[in-house]
Amino acid sequence: MSTETIDLRTKLITDFHARESVMNGEAKSAFHQKKRAAIVQFEELGFPTPQNEEWKYSNVRDLVSASYNFNTSDTLSAEDLIDLKMPEQAANILYFVNGHYNPALSTVVSSTEQIIIDSLQNAYKNNPDLVNSYFDELVKNDTDAFTSLNTAFAHDGVFIYVPNNQTVEHPVILRFVSDARVENVGSQPRNIIAVGKNAHVKIAEAFRTIGDERSFTNVVTEINVGEEAGVEYYKVQNESENAYHIGTTQVRMLNKSHFYAATVTLNGKFTRNNLNIVIDGEHCEAYMYGLYFPDGAQHVDNHTVADHRKPNSESNELYKGILRDRSKGVFNGKIFVRPDAQKTNAFQSCKNIVLSTDATMYTKPQLEIFADDVKCSHGTTTGQIDEEALFYMRSRGISKSEAMSLLMFAFCADVVSQIKIDSIREYLENVIAEKLSRK
Amino acid sequence: MLSINGLRASIDGKEILKGINLEIKPGEVHAIMGPNGSGKSTLASVLAGREEYEVTGGSVTFGGKDLLELAAEERAAEGIFLAFQYPVEIPGVTTINFLKTAVNEIRKYNGEEPLDAARFLKMVREKAKLVSMNDSLLKRALNEGFSGGEKKRNEIFQMAVLEPKLAILDETDSGLDIDALRIVAEGVNSLRSPERSAIVVTHYQRLLDYIVPDFVHVLYKGRIVKSGGKELAFELEEKGYDWIKAEVEAQEVN
Numbered sequence: 001m002s003t004e005t006i007d008l009r010t011k012l013i014t015d016f017h018a019r020e021s022v023m024n025g026e027a028k029s030a031f032h033q034k035k036r037a038a039i040v041q042f043e044e045l046g047f048p049t050p051q052n053e054e055w056k057y058s059n060v061r062d063l064v065s066a067s068y069n070f071n072t073s074d075t076l077s078a079e080d081l082i083d084l085k086m087p088e089q090a091a092n093i094l095y096f097v098n099g100h101y102n103p104a105l106s107t108v109v110s111s112t113e114q115i116i117i118d119s120l121q122n123a124y125k126n127n128p129d130l131v132n133s134y135f136d137e138l139v140k141n142d143t144d145a146f147t148s149l150n151t152a153f154a155h156d157g158v159f160i161y162v163p164n165n166q167t168v169e170h171p172v173i174l175r176f177v178s179d180a181r182v183e184n185v186g187s188q189p190r191n192i193i194a195v196g197k198n199a200h201v202k203i204a205e206a207f208r209t210i211g212d213e214r215s216f217t218n219v220v221t222e223i224n225v226g227e228e229a230g231v232e233y234y235k236v237q238n239e240s241e242n243a244y245h246i247g248t249t250q251v252r253m254l255n256k257s258h259f260y261a262a263t264v265t266l267n268g269k270f271t272r273n274n275l276n277i278v279i280d281g282e283h284c285e286a287y288m289y290g291l292y293f294p295d296g297a298q299h300v301d302n303h304t305v306a307d308h309r310k311p312n313s314e315s316n317e318l319y320k321g322i323l324r325d326r327s328k329g330v331f332n333g334k335i336f337v338r339p340d341a342q343k344t345n346a347f348q349s350c351k352n353i354v355l356s357t358d359a360t361m362y363t364k365p366q367l368e369i370f371a372d373d374v375k376c377s378h379g380t381t382t383g384q385i386d387e388e389a390l391f392y393m394r395s396r397g398i399s400k401s402e403a404m405s406l407l408m409f410a411f412c413a414d415v416v417s418q419i420k421i422d423s424i425r426e427y428l429e430n431v432i433a434e435k436l437s438r439k
Numbered sequence: 440m441l442s443i444n445g446l447r448a449s450i451d452g453k454e455i456l457k458g459i460n461l462e463i464k465p466g467e468v469h470a471i472m473g474p475n476g477s478g479k480s481t482l483a484s485v486l487a488g489r490e491e492y493e494v495t496g497g498s499v500t501f502g503g504k505d506l507l508e509l510a511a512e513e514r515a516a517e518g519i520f521l522a523f524q525y526p527v528e529i530p531g532v533t534t535i536n537f538l539k540t541a542v543n544e545i546r547k548y549n550g551e552e553p554l555d556a557a558r559f560l561k562m563v564r565e566k567a568k569l570v571s572m573n574d575s576l577l578k579r580a581l582n583e584g585f586s587g588g589e590k591k592r593n594e595i596f597q598m599a600v601l602e603p604k605l606a607i608l609d610e611t612d613s614g615l616d617i618d619a620l621r622i623v624a625e626g627v628n629s630l631r632s633p634e635r636s637a638i639v640v641t642h643y644q645r646l647l648d649y650i651v652p653d654f655v656h657v658l659y660k661g662r663i664v665k666s667g668g669k670e671l672a673f674e675l676e677e678k679g680y681d682w683i684k685a686e687v688e689a690q691e692v693n
Contacts, residue, residue, distance in 0.1 A: 392527040393537070395487050396597065397515035397545040406540060410531025
C-alpha cells in the first residue's frame, strides 16, 4: 500500500471528526449516528485493492493517490452550462454542483401532492423522520468502503418521495456537474428515493464535468420501490478524461412492482457502477440495461446484482459494450436465487464488440441458485463487428466506415431505445453518433 | 460492359476459380449454371468484392475500369449489385434507413446531391410496389425475422431502388416457392433494359422459365466448360450435369 493511499483515507477520517467536533447537539441525531458508524466501517475497510475479488480488475490506486477538495461552494452560473449543451425538456431538473444542490439553476414543475423533491440537506430539516426512515436502510456499509464513505459524508443529494397512487407525469432529472476548472474536486452525493404503493415515476441521474482537473464522484442512490409501483431509473455518464466515478445504486422492490434501469457510460477516465437490486416481493419485474463505450485509456466497470428473495418474480438483464483503443471494460453480473424464491425467471446477457487489439473486456457472470424450480440463463459474447453484415452493407455502396457506424449505432440502440425520457435518449444518440464519427 | 479474362481465385489457399473467361454486353442476361461446388457463388462473390477470396490471376474490367482494384462499396457505386443467396439479418438498422444511406453514399460517389426525404420515400414506395413488398417491412430491421421469401424479395427490391448496371443474382431461386419465384422474376424482368445486364447464378433451370437468358454457361471445377443459348438450360434440366462432367473428364484424360 502506498503512502498516498493512506493519506486520502486518513485525511477523510480527520475531516469527518473535524466536522463532527463543531456540530454541537446535531451530533446526537439519528442521522449522525448512522454516519459515525459508517466512518468506523470505512476506517476498518480502507480503500479496496485488486486482492479484493470485487475489485480484481478495477484498481483504484490512481484514484486515491490524489487529493480532492470536497468542500467547494457553489461555483457554477447558468452561462457556464451553455457549453455542456444540456438537453431541454419539460421536467423537474435539479442541479448539483460538486455534489451540492444549486437551487438557482434548478426547476421543479410537479406539484407537491404528486411528488416531494427536495435537496437532502433541506429534507433533513423539513422531514427528518421521513428521511431517516429511508436513509441508509438499504445499503451495506460493512462490505463496500466507498458506500460507507458516502454514508459518512452524506450531506447533500436529493430526497424524492412519491406518495401512494401518484403517477408523476414529468420526469425528474438530476444533473450532477463536477466543476474541475481550478482544482481537483470531490463530491459524495447521496440520493434517497422512496416510491409509494402503485406510484409511478421516471428518474434520471446525469453526470457531467466542466474543466480539466480531476473530479472524483462517489455517489450512492437508495431506491425503495413500493408495492405495485413502477420506477424507471436512468444513469447517464458523459464525464471528462480526468473524471473518476464510483457509484452504487441500491434498490429494493416489493410485491408486484416494476423497476427499469438503464446505465449508459459514454466518457470518463475511471467508472465503477454497482447496481444492486433486491427483489423482495412476488410478481416483480426487474430490468437492467447497460451500455458502455470507452475509448482512449478509459476504464468502465459495471457490477450488478439481482437478488431474488421471494418466489414468482423475474429479472432481465442486457449489458452491451463497445471498446476502442486501449480501453478496459468489466462486467460482473450476479444473480442470487434464494431458497424461498421458487418459480424465479432470471436472464442475463452481456455482449461486447472489441474494436482494438489493445482493448480488453473482462466478463464474469455469477449465478448462485438455491431454489430448484427456476429458469435462469446467462450468456456473454465478446467479438468484432460482424464481417458478413459489413460486406452486405458495403455491397450496397455503403462505405466501410459508414457501415461500421451504422452497425455500432444499431448495437447501442438496443439499450438506448429503452430510455423513455426523450431529451436524454436523443442526447445520448447524438453523443454516440459523434463518438462514432471520431476515428 | 463486363470483361472477365483468365480469372483465378482461391480461398484459404484452395483454388476455386481456375481461369474464367466471360464477356457481357449491355442488355444481356447470362445464366451461370453448374453442379454444387463448381464455383458459381465464388464467381458472384469475387465480382462483388468479397475480401475472403484472393484473386490469384486474370483480370476483370467493368465499364472500362479495373474492377479488381475497387473496394466492394466502389463496385456498388459503379453499378454492380449482388443479390445474396443468404441475405444477412441486421438488427437495429431499418430497411428504409439502410437504403437511404446506400442511395446517398452512391450519389455522393458519383458527385450527386443526396436525395431529399420526400423524393426518396416516393421512389421507394414505387419500387416496393414493383416487387409486391409490404410497406411495413421497410420499417422493420433489415431482414430480421423475415421469411426466406421476404428476404429474397427484399434483395430484388433493393436492386430496384439502386438500379444497377449489372445485377448478379446468386441462387436467388433457392428456397422460393413458385409464387415467390414469379414475383422475384417479374421484379428482375421489369428492370431489364438495353443498358442493364444481369448474371443469373442458378442450380436449376426453373428460374430461367421466368427470367429468360440470352446465354447459358456451365461452370464446372472452376471453369466455364460449355456455353450456349437458352436451349442449353433445357438440355441440362433434362439430362442433368453428368454428361457434362463426363465430357470434361474425357478431355482431361486426353
